[in-house]
Amino acid sequence: MAAVNPWLIGAPVAAATAVGGLAYAAFHPRSEFFGKHIHATNCSAKLAITFDDGPNPSITPKLLALLDQYNARATFFVVGKFVRDAPDLLREIIARGHSIGNHTETHPNLSLAMPSRVRGQLEDCNGAISEVLGSTPAWFRPPFGLRNPWVIPIANKLGMQAVMWTLLPGDWRAPSAEWLIPRLQPIATRAVKNSDGRGNFRENIRGDLLCLHDGYHRHQNGDRRHTLKALQYWFPRWRDLGLKFVTIDEAVR
Ligand SMILES: [Zn+2]
Numbered sequence: 001m002a003a004v005n006p007w008l009i010g011a012p013v014a015a016a017t018a019v020g021g022l023a024y025a026a027f028h029p030r031s032e033f034f035g036k037h038i039h040a041t042n043c044s045a046k047l048a049i050t051f052d053d054g055p056n057p058s059i060t061p062k063l064l065a066l067l068d069q070y071n072a073r074a075t076f077f078v079v080g081k082f083v084r085d086a087p088d089l090l091r092e093i094i095a096r097g098h099s100i101g102n103h104t105e106t107h108p109n110l111s112l113a114m115p116s117r118v119r120g121q122l123e124d125c126n127g128a129i130s131e132v133l134g135s136t137p138a139w140f141r142p143p144f145g146l147r148n149p150w151v152i153p154i155a156n157k158l159g160m161q162a163v164m165w166t167l168l169p170g171d172w173r174a175p176s177a178e179w180l181i182p183r184l185q186p187i188a189t190r191a192v193k194n195s196d197g198r199g200n201f202r203e204n205i206r207g208d209l210l211c212l213h214d215g216y217h218r219h220q221n222g223d224r225r226h227t228l229k230a231l232q233y234w235f236p237r238w239r240d241l242g243l244k245f246v247t248i249d250e251a252v253r
Contacts, residue, residue: 029145029164035152037162038139041207041251044194047187047243048208048251049074050165052103052141053172053215055082055089059224060214064096066228070235072245074098075163076214077141080105080125085220087132094133099247101139102126102160107217111146118154126158139163139248143217163248165211172213177229184210184234191241199242207243209251 025033041048054060055078067074076093078100083090093100104110105124113121126136140160142151145168152162169183187208195201212231216222238245 025147029166029168034147034149035156035162037152037164038209038248038252039164040166040209041246042253043201043203044190044205044207045199045201045242045244046207046246046251047191047210047238048246048248049210049212050077050101050141050163050248051075051212051214052077053082053107053213053217053222054078055086055093056215056220056222056224057086057089058221059228060086060089060093062228063214063231064092064098066231066235067098067245068096070239070245072235073247073250074245075101075139075248077101077103077139077163078125078129079103079107079215079217080128082215082220083125083128083132090129090132097247099139099249100129100133100137101141101163101248102129102137102155103141104143107143109144109146110142110151111148113148113151115150115154118148118151119158122155122158122160136160141211163209166206166208168211171224171227171230172216174226174230177226177233180226180230181233184230187243188234188237188241191238191243195242197241201242207251209248 025031030039102125104121110118130136140155141163155162171180174180194205212227214224
């Protein structure tokens, strides 16, 4: 058999691997190729619930009432343009003991954005937040979870750590609460596996970081009733399993 130039075979394979690797680096929530981030809590007893794309006057107040009912604290990754639209709601989130994170000014896909655009999106959102609260947040979540080589370093320079998740159940596309409820089952399954059923959790095992949505990034007052209803189903069950509902600050402390 005649020798075949290995480059002719290798190049397409290498190219495909590079593209696959890049996709993993940009898309996978636990890939740290583009920089370090938080994607779980530091203890299996702690569940960190996060809400993206608000504040949303049509649902966030109802979520806040539900969270209060279960003495739960959560983290809200807010969009700057919606903060400007509903500043009192941002104040209310903080007044009730929850945490705030930066989710950019207008929610663009940052994977293709140049550094100046990334910085502008993060700074503008921080500006909207600090106008209301007098300070900027410690947490940042990239829109769609998408990163490139400068997204996380720029967030870090602005004093923020990036936060991803262990579970993304797809509540933004849920046709019903009945569709969404089983997609949240992994949290209870892991809680049972990692505890004795009486609220004593195994040590040195990380806990879930759940990504839900209280808003819709394209317009204000997005319909998130299915998210609310699914949480109404799960909160009493999670509480009975002994899970503690924490902010990102408490998740890493
Ligand atoms: Zn988002």
